[in-house]
Amino acid sequence: MTTPGAGPKGWEAIRAEVLRRIDRREWAPGAVIPPEAELAEEFGVARATVNRALRELALQGVVERRRKAGTRVATHPVRRAVVEIPVTRLEVEGRGQCYAFHLTGCALVVPPPPVLARLGLAPGSRMWHVTTLHLADGRPFLYEDRWLNPAPLPAGFDPSEPALSINEWLVKNVAYTYGDIAFSAEPASEGEALQLDVPKGAPVFVIERTTWAGEVPVTLVRLAYGPGYRLRTVL
Amino acid sequence: MTTPGAGPKGWEAIRAEVLRRIDRREWAPGAVIPPEAELAEEFGVARATVNRALRELALQGVVERRRKAGTRVATHPVRRAVVEIPVTRLEVEGRGQCYAFHLTGCALVVPPPPVLARLGLAPGSRMWHVTTLHLADGRPFLYEDRWLNPAPLPAGFDPSEPALSINEWLVKNVAYTYGDIAFSAEPASEGEALQLDVPKGAPVFVIERTTWAGEVPVTLVRLAYGPGYRLRTVL
């Protein structure tokens, strides 16, 4: 339903038009599309505007761009989707449910070797091990199993008496820059099954996240969501 | 390891510096940071450069921007992560495994009402129902359950004899613009269990995707991944 006269203006219009041509196979997958300068002239806009539009499309994986080689329509649609990793409290409250959480464990111990290896810490290092059960309307919603590196934490930190959830506390108090996230479906472990009130081995949606403050590992956390949880994308 | 003199240049340097100040709590969560013009002057760059940096941070959910209100550090770190939804064949081949697929079902039938409702089609509409098992090194990797709207497809289309997987065929031959994706962990249905060679009820990682060509629904597909599958993100 491409209304010629109306529609968006500026770089979004350029993006839409390029997308339309790709969809109509005027520009076939794998083919090189005209250079920015040419498109700019055709559309009567500055090259920067075309650049913005094409850059956006490249971000979504619709086209691939390389210097000198030009811009070509992606043959393999590695579509990129943006997912929002929400703060649990807000997610629960956003559903109109009542949020609460409950500390189920907290100790300063030596984690199993895989955890240390994953974070690049020396064998034998001690870390906080904090487990939290998050509740929505009093029912188990998410079981959180977190390892915390004491190093970047303020001195005298004691995670056993938080006013906020550990995650929110961290966000407010500890620097962290980047990390990586993995999603998977896994059978509920014994502990998770108990806490989430599901049979052992039942499917739980798992988000595993590591975060770093510069070079220093901050935390490794495993979030196990109860049944029915869905992670959606925008765009 | 913030090397003062070296490091990136241009807008990436601005982004890094802003991120650093946020990390060090020089700009606290919730606080408004100086306007673009001011930062541009401080860093000795054009406002457009600062804009680019801040726009990028807003995209990642680190800051929130609103006209006139200014830019403020996100209090609730709704971190956005970009996930790549790969083409199965490439994903398998990327692991150095041998890819194959096997059509397990194909029929033009009236889908269950939820499917039609989800796609906004009239009750009683007929759709292609195509199920495919994707194999990695001969072992079940992914079970695909797809509903295809015949309307946007070329006349005389017959999905029962594809040279490529349906997904790749679609990408090359049917226009599609946008869609939405949801991730979840679900117990394997009887059929999925059989095809993926896992016990019934075992956890499968499910990606459910709907795609649209403009106003016309194209396909609704449920991808059930076998055990051990992980979806990773960068950033």
Next chain:
DNA sequence: TTCGATAATATGTCTGTACATATTAATCGC
């Protein structure tokens, strides 16, 4: 006091020009 019009402001975007950079294409010497 409160509601509504108005001004002020920060971001959003566009333009045109300029230079940087990566990569391909062409050219030259052998």
Next chain:
DNA sequence: GCGATTAATATGTACAGACATATTATCGAA
């Protein structure tokens, strides 16, 4: 012909100025 150097080219980024737009703050009238 073939390999190495050089030129050409398309994108990446920067800049300064300008106008658009959303939203807040202010001020005046009822």
